[in-house]
């Protein structure tokens with residue numbers, strides 16, 4: 001390609017991104033704030049992009065949760081974003097369930113996310129390959145209700161009928177794309193990406209190795 005062509009294509013791409021990004025900016029920062037800890041620049045901020053039906057997301061959750069709980073609210077805060085991978089069955093509908101529940105009660109969203117991780121095989125592969133979208137939706141609603149209590153049923157049901165929760169789930173996904181998320185799990189610490197290595201998931205000690213140096217006051221600014 002000639003230079004002017006590349007220039008023109010780049011220009012058009014940037015223009016498209018700018019126009020698009022204006023229309024999808026949500027009214028509040030995307031994601032589920034763990035334990036309602038104010039996620040601020042006063043803490044180490046961890047962001048996790050998770051797919052509720054992804055086994056690698058599931059495996060990484062327990063050590064991350066353990067580490068976040070270990071440091072406590074004044075040191076570390078956590079935001080989970082959903083990122084439904086296109087090659088995982090029912091990733092979008094389970095992600096939407098989390099957005100619906102998060103609107104009602106953020107702790108319940110974390111509770112439901114753990115439950116999805118624990119019973120992933122019910123929503124994945126052969127288990128649902130035979131089922132219609134509608135039947136799967138009913139199963140997700142039943143699962144969420146039995147996990148969180150019958151009092152949530154009608155709210156969850158009508159949540160799926162509300163296009164705003166669908167848009168929220170899309171926005172989460174688009175946000176992940178805009179930050180270069182391409183697999184699971186994907187983590188950022190204070191906005192910087194943790195290099196992706198799916199052969200070596202981060203365990204509790206791995207998180208400590210990442211977080212410990214950040215909690216020591218950095219006097220030596222020459223580094």
Ligand SMILES: *[C@@H]1O[C@H](CO)[C@@H](O)[C@H](O)[C@H]1NC(C)=O
Pocket residue numbers: 105106107108111148
């Ligand atoms: C929110 O969800 C949590 C966990 O499921 C539950 O313990 C708590 O009672 C709920 N709070 C409200 C106000 O419903």
Ligand SMILES: *[C@@H]1O[C@H](CO)[C@@H](O)[C@H](O)[C@H]1NC(C)=O
Pocket residue numbers: 126127130
């Ligand atoms: C799919 O449906 C067919 C026909 O109802 C049934 O024979 C088959 O066992 C089902 N497969 C699974 C994996 O449920």
Ligand SMILES: *[C@@H]1O[C@H](CO)[C@@H](O)[C@H](O)[C@H]1NC(C)=O
Pocket residue numbers: 157158161
């Ligand atoms: C969903 O929306 C349709 C049409 O707007 C309505 O008929 C139906 O009762 C709604 N269902 C729930 C559970 O809110």
